Amino acid sequence: MPSTEIPLGRRSPPVSGHRPETLYPIARADARQRLGIDGDALPFEGEDRWTGYELSWLDFSGKPQVAGLEVRVPCASPNMVESKSFKLYLNGLAQAGFRDRSEVAEVLLADLSAATGAEISVRLFDLADLAFAGEGLPGQSLDGLAPPRFEYQYNPELLQPAEPLEPSSETWHTDLFRSLCPVTGQPDWASIVVSYAGRPIVAESLLAYLVSFREHACFHEDAIERIYIDIQQRCQPTRLTVSGHFLRRGGMDINPHRSNDRARAQTGRLHRQ
Numbered sequence: 001m002p003s004t005e006i007p008l009g010r011r012s013p014p015v016s017g018h019r020p021e022t023l024y025p026i027a028r029a030d031a032r033q034r035l036g037i038d039g040d041a042l043p044f045e046g047e048d049r050w051t052g053y054e055l056s057w058l059d060f061s062g063k064p065q066v067a068g069l070e071v072r073v074p075c076a077s078p079n080m081v082e083s084k085s086f087k088l089y090l091n092g093l094a095q096a097g098f099r100d101r102s103e104v105a106e107v108l109l110a111d112l113s114a115a116t117g118a119e120i121s122v123r124l125f126d127l128a129d130l131a132f133a134g135e136g137l138p139g140q141s142l143d144g145l146a147p148p149r150f151e152y153q154y155n156p157e158l159l160q161p162a163e164p165l166e167p168s169s170e171t172w173h174t175d176l177f178r179s180l181c182p183v184t185g186q187p188d189w190a191s192i193v194v195s196y197a198g199r200p201i202v203a204e205s206l207l208a209y210l211v212s213f214r215e216h217a218c219f220h221e222d223a224i225e226r227i228y229i230d231i232q233q234r235c236q237p238t239r240l241t242v243s244g245h246f247l248r249r250g251g252m253d254i255n256p257h258r259s260n261d262r263a264r265a266q267t268g269r270l271h272r273q
Contacts, residue, residue, distance in 0.1 A: 015092035020111040022092060024085035027078060031222040035229045039078075044228055044240075046075040046258035048221055049265055050086070054251030055124070056094040057104055064094075067101060067124040071108070075258060077118030080221050087250040137193055137245075138266070139171025147208035154216035156230040160205035167238070171195040172203060177210050177244075182217040190220070190246040191270060192227070195261075198237035220246050224256040245270050 015022050029039050037043065052069035059065055069090075073080065089111070098104045101124050109122045151158065173193045181188055192210055209230070213223060228242045241259035243266060257265035 023115040024082040025079035137173040142207040147204040152214040158209040162200040196237035197239035
């Protein structure tokens, strides 16, 4: 059974060995209800891609082994996993013995599927195979624009569709995004990509809106879903994809991706991740 108390923001003793009960599921339903989303009828598809850089275990001779880790959790899963509990769980595996890499992957798959309540995917890879997104983020950068004003409290009303124009297709990105952890109040930094087709969105308003998350408390996954819903409601694009590339904490980065276009999430690790 998972822990009954969320570990984030608490003093946590070290975890040693295989301890699946360390994983702390968080139901997605509460945050989605606040967005007006019916859990049985999601307005998007997508996944949360977790990339781990500090996975280690012991082989049966006692020799430490290391690997990179990629976990993909479908956004339709009932639960996400609280990040600190995930890190504590992985740290515990450092003193657990396994036959080989495939057994580690099988254990991770079983434990994380149970915690999220869904079929997930797990991939272990050599550290030499760590990929950087060498060409950077797709589309144009918002960061050189100058909106009339900036606000630092979440405000979806800053989003403005353009005056009626011919439909367009655009992809924008920004490295200026920051939100706050809803438990500790610590900052969460990210690069955000918004790709859409339909009535144009005033680019300056999109930047101002994204900056307004600066003092807003939300988990990574919730932030990307809120951005998606706000753009969909206020600008009504026919096609919309929103991706977040959050900076690492404790050897783990989280990359939520939501789309109504079956767009594949960008893989690879950004340089500042």
